[in-house]
Amino acid sequence: MADIANVHGGVPHPEGETRRDFLVLAGTALGAVAAAAAVWPLISSMNPAADTLAAGGPVDVDLSKLAPGQQIVVMWRGAPIFVVNRTPEALALLQKADLVEKLRDPDSQVHQQPPYADNWHRSADPQFAVLVGICTHLGCVPNFLPKPNPTSPSADWPGGYFCPCHGSKYDLAGRVYKGVPAPYNLPVPPYNFTSKTTLRIGENPTGVAFELSSVQQM
Amino acid sequence: MATTNSGDRPQNRIVQWIDYRLPVFTFLNHELRDYPTPRNLSYLWNFGSLAGIVLVMMIVTGIFLAMNYTPNEALAFESVERIMRDVNYGWLIRYVHMNGASMFFIVVYIHIFRGLYYGSYKAPREILWMLGVVILLLMMATAFMGYVLPWGQMSFWGATVITNLFSAIPIVGPKIVTWLWGGFSVGNPTLNRFFSLHYLLPFVIVGVVVLHLVALHQHGSNNPLGIDKKGKQDSIPFHPYYTIKDSLGLAVFLLPYAFLVFFYPNFFGEPDNYIPANPLATPAEIVPEWYFLPFYAILRSTPDLLFIPSKLAGVLLMFGSIAVLFVLPWLDTSPVRSGRFRPVFKWFYVSLIIDAFLLGYVGKHKPDATLFGIALPTIGWLGTLWYFGYFLVILPLLGFFEKPLKLPNSISEAVLKKGTGVAPGAA
Numbered sequence: 001m002a003d004i005a006n007v008h009g010g011v012p013h014p015e016g017e018t019r020r021d022f023l024v025l026a027g028t029a030l031g032a033v034a035a036a037a038a039v040w041p042l043i044s045s046m047n048p049a050a051d052t053l054a055a056g057g058p059v060d061v062d063l064s065k066l067a068p069g070q071q072i073v074v075m076w077r078g079a080p081i082f083v084v085n086r087t088p089e090a091l092a093l094l095q096k097a098d099l100v101e102k103l104r105d106p107d108s109q110v111h112q113q114p115p116y117a118d119n120w121h122r123s124a125d126p127q128f129a130v131l132v133g134i135c136t137h138l139g140c141v142p143n144f145l146p147k148p149n150p151t152s153p154s155a156d157w158p159g160g161y162f163c164p165c166h167g168s169k170y171d172l173a174g175r176v177y178k179g180v181p182a183p184y185n186l187p188v189p190p191y192n193f194t195s196k197t198t199l200r201i202g203e204n205p206t207g208v209a210f211e212l213s214s215v216q217q218m
Numbered sequence: 219m220a221t222t223n224s225g226d227r228p229q230n231r232i233v234q235w236i237d238y239r240l241p242v243f244t245f246l247n248h249e250l251r252d253y254p255t256p257r258n259l260s261y262l263w264n265f266g267s268l269a270g271i272v273l274v275m276m277i278v279t280g281i282f283l284a285m286n287y288t289p290n291e292a293l294a295f296e297s298v299e300r301i302m303r304d305v306n307y308g309w310l311i312r313y314v315h316m317n318g319a320s321m322f323f324i325v326v327y328i329h330i331f332r333g334l335y336y337g338s339y340k341a342p343r344e345i346l347w348m349l350g351v352v353i354l355l356l357m358m359a360t361a362f363m364g365y366v367l368p369w370g371q372m373s374f375w376g377a378t379v380i381t382n383l384f385s386a387i388p389i390v391g392p393k394i395v396t397w398l399w400g401g402f403s404v405g406n407p408t409l410n411r412f413f414s415l416h417y418l419l420p421f422v423i424v425g426v427v428v429l430h431l432v433a434l435h436q437h438g439s440n441n442p443l444g445i446d447k448k449g450k451q452d453s454i455p456f457h458p459y460y461t462i463k464d465s466l467g468l469a470v471f472l473l474p475y476a477f478l479v480f481f482y483p484n485f486f487g488e489p490d491n492y493i494p495a496n497p498l499a500t501p502a503e504i505v506p507e508w509y510f511l512p513f514y515a516i517l518r519s520t521p522d523l524l525f526i527p528s529k530l531a532g533v534l535l536m537f538g539s540i541a542v543l544f545v546l547p548w549l550d551t552s553p554v555r556s557g558r559f560r561p562v563f564k565w566f567y568v569s570l571i572i573d574a575f576l577l578g579y580v581g582k583h584k585p586d587a588t589l590f591g592i593a594l595p596t597i598g599w600l601g602t603l604w605y606f607g608y609f610l611v612i613l614p615l616l617g618f619f620e621k622p623l624k625l626p627n628s629i630s631e632a633v634l635k636k637g638t639g640v641a642p643g644a645a
Contacts, residue, residue, distance in 0.1 A: 040307075041306070041307030041310050041311060042278065042279075042282050042307075042311065044306040044307050045282050045285070045286070045305050045306050045307050045308055045311055046282075046285065047306050049286070049300065049304040049305040049306060049308070050303070050304040050305075050306075051300060051303075051304040052304070
């Protein structure tokens with residue numbers, strides 16, 4: 001079998017390495033690069049396609065028909081976006097000390113909103129709340145229960161959002177209560193007002209860079 | 219690393235532990251490394267492993283295509299266009315898959331014709347051969363159903379024509395066709411079931427390929443001389459000799475494949491298939507994919523045979539052209555495997571290849587055309603007769619009338635004699 005004994009050999013280098021070792025190494029490395037290049041398009045094809053990305057562009061909402069105290073839900077990137085026209089009473093409630101002390105993060109310390117919503121009303125315009133309607137616990141859509149109620153969904157309900165899945169509570173600025181399963185305030189998407197009555201969801205005001213994907217938790 | 223048979227005992231402790239309980243490493247060592255392979259295999263023996271690699275490529279690209287494809291008559295065409303335009307690298311994955319079908323058939327046809335020349339179907343490899351014919355049939359069914367999925371004009375009318383073949387069967391034919399369609403014509407139920415089966419069958423093919431390999435490794439590969447291995451000196455271990463040879467073959471194979479994908483992705487395709495399916499307008503000319511052309515020629519060229527109408531006769535002969543391969547091991551009566559030592563067989567074999575191309579030509583062109591002034595259906599019918607004559611008349615008779623050349627004593631002897639003084643074994 002002399003003919004096959006030499007197959008891994010070549011002429012040995014003084015340090016025991018052969019030209020064949022180099023060829024095997026170089027060949028394997030190139031093979032690995034080729035395999036990675038072949039796998040890349042396959043993995044990449046699972047990312048959002050061009051039309052999916054295009055469908056994730058900004059959405060315009062007409063606010064002129066939104067009565068005070070009313071909420072509408074808009075779909076943006078497959079998620080429900082709550083748009084609320086808050087009454088002066090509701091805004092006053094958001095600032096009351098006995099509500100604020102029940103909240104986990106009343107001052108929006110956690111990054112769940114763009115800089116222009118980094119305030120007590122968590123919005124660019126105090127009148128209009130714009131929130132991603134996905135509970136930060138396990139992704140359910142919280143119910144809009146704006147009116148105060150002595151018993152339902154819990155005692156002394158001041159008005160806000162109540163998640164039917166596991167009982168998480170938020171106020172009308174999407175701020176989460178203490179002692180509920182949800183850990184963070186409802187996220188705020190990027191938006192701006194293109195006119196007095198037109199809300200554009202998915203686009204920041206000029207000069208601000210904010211991506212919804214940058215928040216602590218959707 | 220040891221260079222010759224290193225025994226079945228792996229070196230690594232963890233590998234040893236696993237192997238003692240689940241002998242995968244022993245198995246791989248035995249079947250892919252030490253596996254004794256004839257030392258004289260030519261490049262024609264690359265096409266089996268190539269076919270296996272293409273099968274894997276087809277399955278992988280197919281799975282990713284299915285992630286974006288919608289098997290619904292209203293959405294299928296659009297979803298394919300979306301793959302081409304919007305999905306990241308969707309065009310690449312689809313073109314690799316689409317041209318992969320053609321490349322797969324090229325490889326498999328070469329593989330089959332290699333077997334036909336070197337008598338690879340003869341004892342003790344009859345079942346190995348028959349399993350291969352099963353794989354061919356499954357491939358044809360899979361390719362046909364895959365071609366329907368983009369739901370273009372050719373998809374739709376190809377599906378209509380091929381499924382209608384079964385209406386030629388007496389009495390139950392029309393019922394079978396309705397059953398195949400799941401309706402009164404090719405429609406949404408047909409598309410749905412074709413997608414389901416197109417996804418299933420490749421895995422069935424994998425299963426039969428495993429059996430094909432089990433049968434292969436039982437007696438080992440045939441070789442260009444067609445004589446059995448007589449001892450250690452006739453074989454070399456599969457690794458590294460044939461792993462490296464198969465790798466080189468793969469690299470060479472990928473060049474034209476990539477050339478097609480990147481420069482002429484629709485070379486084998488029909489422009490009409492980029493028109494959405496329209497049940498109210500048949501394209502001017504319906505042509506199957508190139509790999510079905512010879513069979514299509516047999517189907518179209520067969521005339522009325524005695525009491526059998528030409529439609530049924532064509533269907534029977536078309537399926538018969540594959541069925542005859544199943545019994546080929548018993549039709550060829552010559553004890554000599556390799557065509558190298560069969561001076562008369564050689565020329566008939568060449569005539570079979572010419573016949574296959576001729577039938578392909580007939581299948582490609584309109585039936586009212588002519589070749590050398592002869593009507594194509596006439597040529598097609600003569601080609602059909604020649605095809606069956608080769609298997610049913612010539613091969614059985616040749617075994618009795620042909621005087622084969624003298625066979626070499628052994629593979630190693632023939633290999634060493636061929637060398638010009640620097641035979642590898644002399645080192």
